[in-house]
Structure formats: structure tokens, C-alpha cells
Amino acid sequence: MIRITFPDGNIKAFEAPPTGFEIARSISEGFARNCVAVKINGQILDMSTRFEADTPVRLITTKDPEAIEVLRHSAAHVMAQAILHLYPDAHLTIGPAVENGFYYDIDMGPVSEEDFARIEAEMKAAIKAKLPFRREVVSKAEAVDFYRNEPYKLEMIGELDDGTISFYKHGDFTDLCRGPHLPHTGFIKAFKLMKVSGAYWRGDQNNAQLQRIYGTAFFDKKDLKAYLHFLEEARRRNHRKLGAALDLFSFHDEAPGMPFFHAKGMVVWNALLDYWRDEHRAAGYVETKTPITLNRTLWERSGHWENYRENMYFTAIDETDYAIKPMNCPGGMLLFGSRRHSYRDLPLRQAEVGLVHRHELSGVLNGLFRVRAFHQDDAHIFMTSEQIQEEILALLQLEERIYGTFGLGFHLELSTRPEKSIGTDHQWETATAGLEAALKSYGKEYLVNEGDGAFYGPKIDLHIKDALGRTWQCGTIQLDMSLPERFDLFYVGQDNEKHRPTMIHRTVFGSIERFFGILIEHFAGRFPLWMAPVQVCLLPINDELVPYADQVRAELAEHGLRAEVDSRTESLNKKIREAQISQIPLTLTVGQKEMKAGTLAVRTLDGVVKHGVTQEAFLKRVLAHIRERKLELDLF
RNA sequence: GCCGGCGUAGCUCAGCUGGUAGAGCAGCUGAUUCGUAAUCAGCAGGUAGGCGGUUCGAAUCCGCCCGUCGGCUCCA
The missing domain is CATH 3.40.50.800 (Anticodon-binding domain)
Structure with missing residues (x-):
């Protein structure tokens, strides 16, 4: 007797070990037809899985969010099958489900979007046939033998333990796969191949270049339509198009990745910064400005010469090496250190709208979203460690106010100590605890990214959500336990002794250029009256x-x-x-x-x-x- | 940087398989003086991204370079 417990607490007993199908059918035939997988203890399994022991289960139907990933992974298999039919010499590598669909990386000759129609037609045939997906556990030896002519699959099998290897078959297609998959291909009610691009085997440039074919799939044609509509809307709002049409900014071959702001664009820019200054003045910030070009000694001291060189631009002045700043912080440190500070000055909120240059790879440049020269709405806040919590709470409130003015929602992510980091355990603990305490008293929910912090300190990132529901990381609040040390910064305490200040870097807009671009798309070019170039x-x-x-x-x-x-x-x-x-x-x-x-x-x-x-x-x-x-x- | 697509007038785009560049909008000139989303007519505007090659002949084919767009994190 096997006892299956449902999420609502009901228990059903089966004489013989039931499969997911049988469990679903025990509720109703109609319900069973909509089930695509079974979830036990957080693990998603095929409907055909047989349960040999008592267990709680949740049946995943096409309506559940977990189902779409299963669907898309299965769609990737169907696409791979179609491609092998049309290109028998292709070698498959991996084909996962991703955020908005799926892809398969395939070693084959160049494919173009013109080939999509043929592949899609082949896929449709497989879907129409409602081919069941069958799981088969194989030994490592069998797997190696099956894939003797498939170098990529062999490499993957090499990394798997014997006894954990499974194949999934549907129709004449077999793929090494962990699963789970749909009961049959007929569940793929709507799909579309989206684009092709190059990708490297294992993401490594030194490896073979593969063809990555992207697609998307849904349980309902309406969902595909809505998704395509979303893409169309995003295209319509494209800030590069609107920026040109509304005469806000332009790019020129003479300075790739470095925007030129037109008269109208500058009106918006200044409106944005006027507002930013109003808020910061009210929040007790002072505004400062540091040079763009600083000499090598400074960058060696800050650690950028060692860690950030690839992204920096250099020049020489009177035979001395100089670098164009990629960040404002080192200059900000010099500024703080240029005079004595009393504990009475703290927290000292030193803002700077600084122009920074970073050498981004040519292929990643993207309108105002990814540029090589941009302004950060930076600030460095110097304080005592007792002030961390209160200061961060105030910052979160400031960010919320500012985002709210643009009608942007946001969510928070806390990143903790990474493997490679500097500072003592004690420092990290107090710093992280300070951030967490601030987040708790702020009261809004937040995600935790363990080990995702900067090497010099933990951080809180703010991700805004635009009118199309897309999220963008703009604000950041980073505790820095490195720079005050490297620059030997101190303040004089009540005890008349030198003390090391705690420092945070923070932004609200992040890159003003990028935020500008986000606003153009968020408002679809229709700025609120206070920002409009011509009112x-x-x-x-x-x-x-x-x-x-x-x-x-x-x-x-x-x-x-x-x-x-x-x-x-x-x-x-x-x-x-x-x-x-x-x-x-x-x-x-x-x-x-x-x-x-x-x-x-x-x-x-x-x-x-x-x-x-x-x-x-x-x-x-x-x-x-x-x-x-x-x-x-x-x-x- | 790498892979693929694209680059024709200020903008959007046409020009079949190589035969020597065209439209709409914008601009300029003139007429029209208008009550809530495009008045009419005329004119002007391009060394076809750049360089090289194939060819009797290249916007069209090939190579390199520049720019631009998509992708290059998701691990069977």
C-alpha cells in the first residue's frame, strides 16, 4: 500500500506503486490531461515516474509556473530532432530552457533565420504526432557506446557518474538528458524560433563556435501572441529610435559608444539632475567633483591598476602614466583625505556626478544602455560603524522616493561575502549584519545572493521595474572595507584618537545615460511635464x-x-x-x-x-x- | 574581442538573376491664412560606409577595415 499525500492534506492510498499519471487519473481524467509533471520535495519529475514509497506530491499542470520550463526543455528536444532530420551531420551539445524560451547549441554549418520555416515545419510534424517522451536509465558504458561519434556528448558523459545517466526518447530522437519532460510533444501548443547566434562550447572563446538557435514555446497560442506583442512594444519603445526621433541624442562613428546629447536631450538631462540635486540636498549630501585623469600611482594604490586595467583608458602626460577614471571612488578618497575630519562631521555624504570611461568590448555596446563614457550619480558616505544601519535605512528611503517620482517599482537584493574577499570575518559580519538590520527595519522583502558581494564588501542592489515589467539594476549600496584602508583615511573621534571610517559607495540612477535610456522606454518618449524638452x-x-x-x-x-x-x-x-x-x-x-x-x-x-x-x-x-x-x- | 545579420539622400525604404540610382517624409522656394493629427506646386539633395579585387561594366559578386543590430551567464 502506497500512501500519496496531496498539498491540501488529503491522502490517497494505492494498492500498487502508482505513476504520476495514475495519481492524476485518480482525481479525474480531465485533470490528468492537463498534468505535465510531478513535484516532490522541490524536485520536478516526469508524469511517468513510479512512486514506490509513501510521499507527498504536487501535480504540476499547464497552469503552474514550473510547467513552462518543462515545456520549453521539451521544445528544445523537438527542435533538436527537427534539426537532425534536416542536418544529419550536426552535433548536439546542450539545450536548456531559459528565461523566455529555450535554445540548443549545435555544432553545424551556419544557419540563418531563413532556415527557420523548414525547421519549424519539421517540429510541427513531431508535435502533431503527440510523441510520448520516454525516460531510460542507461549505464555509462551504454551511453558512451551510443554517443561514440558525438564528441560533445561524450565529454558530458565523462563528467557524469555511472548510474545517474538517463536518455530521453521521443519518436526517432534520443538525447542525453536529466529531464523532466512533457508526457508527449502535443503539449507544445505554440512555439516559434526566434534567432540564431554564435556561442562557444562551454562559453569559452578557445572552444569550437557553435550555432545557438533560440526559440520560445507556450501551452497556449494566446500566450505566444502576448509575448510577441510584448517584444513588439519593446521595439516600439526602443530608446535608440526614440532618441533620434525626438532629437535627444545621437551616436557618431568618430566616438563609438559615447553619446552626444542634443539640446532637447540636455533639457531632460538637466531636469533629471535638478531633481536629483533637490533630493540630495534635502537628504544632507554635499556635491563634489574630481578630475577625470589621474596618475598611475593613484590607480596602483586603489587596486584598479591591478584589477581593472582591461577596462581602462590610458594616456601619458610629461612622460608619466595617467588613466582616465573608470570609477569616481579613488578621487573621492583623496578628497576626503585632503583635510581632517571630526566624528562630528559624520556621516559625511559626499556626492559626485562623475564622468567615467570604461573600455567595453565593441560587441556589447548598446545605445545608452551600454556605453563607454557615462556619468555615475555616485556618492561616498563616510561614517562610524554604528551609523551603518541608520544611514542605509535613510538611503533606501531616498531611493524609494526618487524611483517613485518616475512611477518605477523596485525590488532589493542583498549580496554577501564572496569566496575571494579581503577583510576580517569580524568586519564582514558587522557589515553584513548592518545591511540586514537596515533591510529588516525598512521592511520590504529582499532576495539574498550568497557569495555575490564585491570582494571589498557586501552590497544591496536595487532593481527597478519599468512600464513593460522589465527589471534593471540601477541603484546599489556597497559597503567598502578596502579603500579607507588603502588610502589611510581617518577621522578624529571623541577620544581625540584616529579612527578608520566605514565607507559606502552608492548610486540611485547608476549610470545617468542608462537611466535616461530606461526612462525613454518606460515613458515611450512621453515624458512627464516636468521633464519634457518642450512643455x-x-x-x-x-x-x-x-x-x-x-x-x-x-x-x-x-x-x-x-x-x-x-x-x-x-x-x-x-x-x-x-x-x-x-x-x-x-x-x-x-x-x-x-x-x-x-x-x-x-x-x-x-x-x-x-x-x-x-x-x-x-x-x-x-x-x-x-x-x-x-x-x-x-x-x- | 568572437559568430551572424545589416549599412543606398537628413529619416524610412525600393531597385529580379551585375548594365551605371528612385519614392515618401524632412529641407528650400512660391502659392494657400487655415479652429484641432499630414494644403498644393516646384526645386535641390547620394564619390551607394571605407579601401582593395573579379569583370568590358559593381549598389549588386569576393576580401579586408569601420560602424551598427542580435547573441556570446543560463550548463545533459
Whole structure:
């Protein structure tokens, strides 16, 4: 008698050891048809697994989040089968499920997206046939014999223990695989091959170059459609496209990876930084600035010469080696050390919007997201170890405030001591405990990445979530137990003795360039009023009204509004269209009526027009809206 | 850096298998003076990313370089 316990506490007894299928059928046939796997003690197994002992089980249906990985891994097998049919000389390597789908790395001749249709057709045939996946445990010798002509598979088998090796078969296809898999291929209701790229065997450039073919798969055609729609939406919001269309920034061959900000882009940039400064001033920061080029001695002292050289740019001045700074911290250390500090000065919050250069590989450059020159909204906070918790709590609150202004949610990740690290156990313990205590008192949930900290200290990373649900790591709070030591920094305590300060590096935006790019995509180019390059566009209805429009514009400008008059001799409709397309939040049409009454016809980006708004009311509301840096424009 | 795709007017793109470059938008000029998403006409604009090669002839084929896009962490 085998007793199976369900998640709701119900227990069912089976005379003979049941398989997952039999357990599912004991509930109902309809339910069983939707089950794809069985989960016991956190492990996901095939439906065909037979349970020889009493155990708690959870049946995974197509609705459960765990199911999609099984589906995609199976889809990878189906794709591999299709490819072997079409390219018999191909050698398979690995084919896992990944975040948005799956891939298979295959040693074969070049494939292009034009080949996808044939592969997909072949896959469809396998799916239509509803081929069952069968697991088979084989001995190492059998596996080696089966794969005698498959060098990659042989290499993998070599690393596996005899007795733990399994094959999965469906139709005429067999693959070395741990599983689990779908009951049969028919569960793959929707799939699509997405792209090909090169990848190295085991991710090592010295190894053979493989073809990595990516695909995605879903249990429901609607889900695939939604995913493709998401990709389309992301394409539509692409900051590189919008940046060019809205005249915000550009890139030039003469400086790859280094953005040029246009006049309109700088308006947004400055709005962003004005806001940043307001918040930091209120939070007790001072702003500083350090040089871009510093000599070799400094970088040797900071450790960058040894550890970060590959990413740095160098130059020589009067026969001395200099480096262009890739980080602001060493300069910040010199600055702190340039005068004596009392314990009364602490915490000293020393901010710097510093321009740094990093030599990123040419292939990884990506618009404003990955550049070679960018500004960090850095700050170095010097304090006593007793102040860690309170200071970090204040920082978390500052970050939350700032992200909230853009309507960005976020989550937190704590990274602890890595294998390779400096500092004593005691230092790490107090530092990590300080971070954890701050996180606990902050109250928001956080993930822990064990061993993922920097070599010089533990850290908290803040990952923001944009309008499309994508996450980006922007903010970081890193405790540094190395630099104050290396630069022999100290403050004078109440006891009149020298003490080593505890230091943190932190950012909110991270890279301002990258954050700018994220905001463009988050808002789809439609910035909130306070950030908009042009806030108000005035459209005189005919030439005679241009002087009046100019006069209104001047009045608005006196109140600090960024307003323009479109006095071209184009049709009103055309000017409206262009104002809307360039995402100008407020379009004011001025005609005889408005001039006589001193009112405005206000058009917002939702296409709604409100007539007869008095100039006073307009100014009052708009200025308040901007002052408060509101997100939604619900003025009229 | 590596693999693959792409690079034609400021922008978006066309130009079948090699025969010597075209459209829309933008720009300029003129007409139109317009009440809420493109008025009309004309003009001008390209050493086809760069260099080299094949060919009687190259935007088109080949090679190298530059730039750009996707990927290069996920481990059967």
C-alpha cells in the first residue's frame, strides 16, 4: 500500500506503486490531461515516474509556473530532432530552457533565420504526432557506446557518474538528458524560433563556435501572441529610435559608444539632475567633483591598476602614466583625505556626478544602455560603524522616493561575502549584519545572493521595474572595507584618537545615460511635464496671430515654462499632428476667440481639447504640477 | 574581442538573376491664412560606409577595415 499525500492534506492510498499519471487519473481524467509533471520535495519529475514509497506530491499542470520550463526543455528536444532530420551531420551539445524560451547549441554549418520555416515545419510534424517522451536509465558504458561519434556528448558523459545517466526518447530522437519532460510533444501548443547566434562550447572563446538557435514555446497560442506583442512594444519603445526621433541624442562613428546629447536631450538631462540635486540636498549630501585623469600611482594604490586595467583608458602626460577614471571612488578618497575630519562631521555624504570611461568590448555596446563614457550619480558616505544601519535605512528611503517620482517599482537584493574577499570575518559580519538590520527595519522583502558581494564588501542592489515589467539594476549600496584602508583615511573621534571610517559607495540612477535610456522606454518618449524638452507648443491659427502667440509664449517663459511658437505657414492640422508626434505635453491653439477672451484652448497628448481655460488658471495649475513633479497630466 | 545579420539622400525604404540610382517624409522656394493629427506646386539633395579585387561594366559578386543590430551567464 502506497500512501500519496496531496498539498491540501488529503491522502490517497494505492494498492500498487502508482505513476504520476495514475495519481492524476485518480482525481479525474480531465485533470490528468492537463498534468505535465510531478513535484516532490522541490524536485520536478516526469508524469511517468513510479512512486514506490509513501510521499507527498504536487501535480504540476499547464497552469503552474514550473510547467513552462518543462515545456520549453521539451521544445528544445523537438527542435533538436527537427534539426537532425534536416542536418544529419550536426552535433548536439546542450539545450536548456531559459528565461523566455529555450535554445540548443549545435555544432553545424551556419544557419540563418531563413532556415527557420523548414525547421519549424519539421517540429510541427513531431508535435502533431503527440510523441510520448520516454525516460531510460542507461549505464555509462551504454551511453558512451551510443554517443561514440558525438564528441560533445561524450565529454558530458565523462563528467557524469555511472548510474545517474538517463536518455530521453521521443519518436526517432534520443538525447542525453536529466529531464523532466512533457508526457508527449502535443503539449507544445505554440512555439516559434526566434534567432540564431554564435556561442562557444562551454562559453569559452578557445572552444569550437557553435550555432545557438533560440526559440520560445507556450501551452497556449494566446500566450505566444502576448509575448510577441510584448517584444513588439519593446521595439516600439526602443530608446535608440526614440532618441533620434525626438532629437535627444545621437551616436557618431568618430566616438563609438559615447553619446552626444542634443539640446532637447540636455533639457531632460538637466531636469533629471535638478531633481536629483533637490533630493540630495534635502537628504544632507554635499556635491563634489574630481578630475577625470589621474596618475598611475593613484590607480596602483586603489587596486584598479591591478584589477581593472582591461577596462581602462590610458594616456601619458610629461612622460608619466595617467588613466582616465573608470570609477569616481579613488578621487573621492583623496578628497576626503585632503583635510581632517571630526566624528562630528559624520556621516559625511559626499556626492559626485562623475564622468567615467570604461573600455567595453565593441560587441556589447548598446545605445545608452551600454556605453563607454557615462556619468555615475555616485556618492561616498563616510561614517562610524554604528551609523551603518541608520544611514542605509535613510538611503533606501531616498531611493524609494526618487524611483517613485518616475512611477518605477523596485525590488532589493542583498549580496554577501564572496569566496575571494579581503577583510576580517569580524568586519564582514558587522557589515553584513548592518545591511540586514537596515533591510529588516525598512521592511520590504529582499532576495539574498550568497557569495555575490564585491570582494571589498557586501552590497544591496536595487532593481527597478519599468512600464513593460522589465527589471534593471540601477541603484546599489556597497559597503567598502578596502579603500579607507588603502588610502589611510581617518577621522578624529571623541577620544581625540584616529579612527578608520566605514565607507559606502552608492548610486540611485547608476549610470545617468542608462537611466535616461530606461526612462525613454518606460515613458515611450512621453515624458512627464516636468521633464519634457518642450512643455508647451503654441499654434497661432493664422499669421496675424503670431505676435499674440509670441506674447503669450513670453509670459509663459517668464514663469519658467519651456514654450515654443510654431509660426510656420503650415496648416493648423499639420502643426497639431507634429506637436503630438513629438510628444509635447501641452498644445495651445490661439485664435481670435482666445485673444479676445484671454483664454487658451489646451490640447493634451490624449487628444482631448479643453477650450476657454484662462491664462491664470493654466499657469497656476501647470506650475504647481511641475513643481510637484507629478506623473499624470490630469490638469484640465 | 568572437559568430551572424545589416549599412543606398537628413529619416524610412525600393531597385529580379551585375548594365551605371528612385519614392515618401524632412529641407528650400512660391502659392494657400487655415479652429484641432499630414494644403498644393516646384526645386535641390547620394564619390551607394571605407579601401582593395573579379569583370568590358559593381549598389549588386569576393576580401579586408569601420560602424551598427542580435547573441556570446543560463550548463545533459
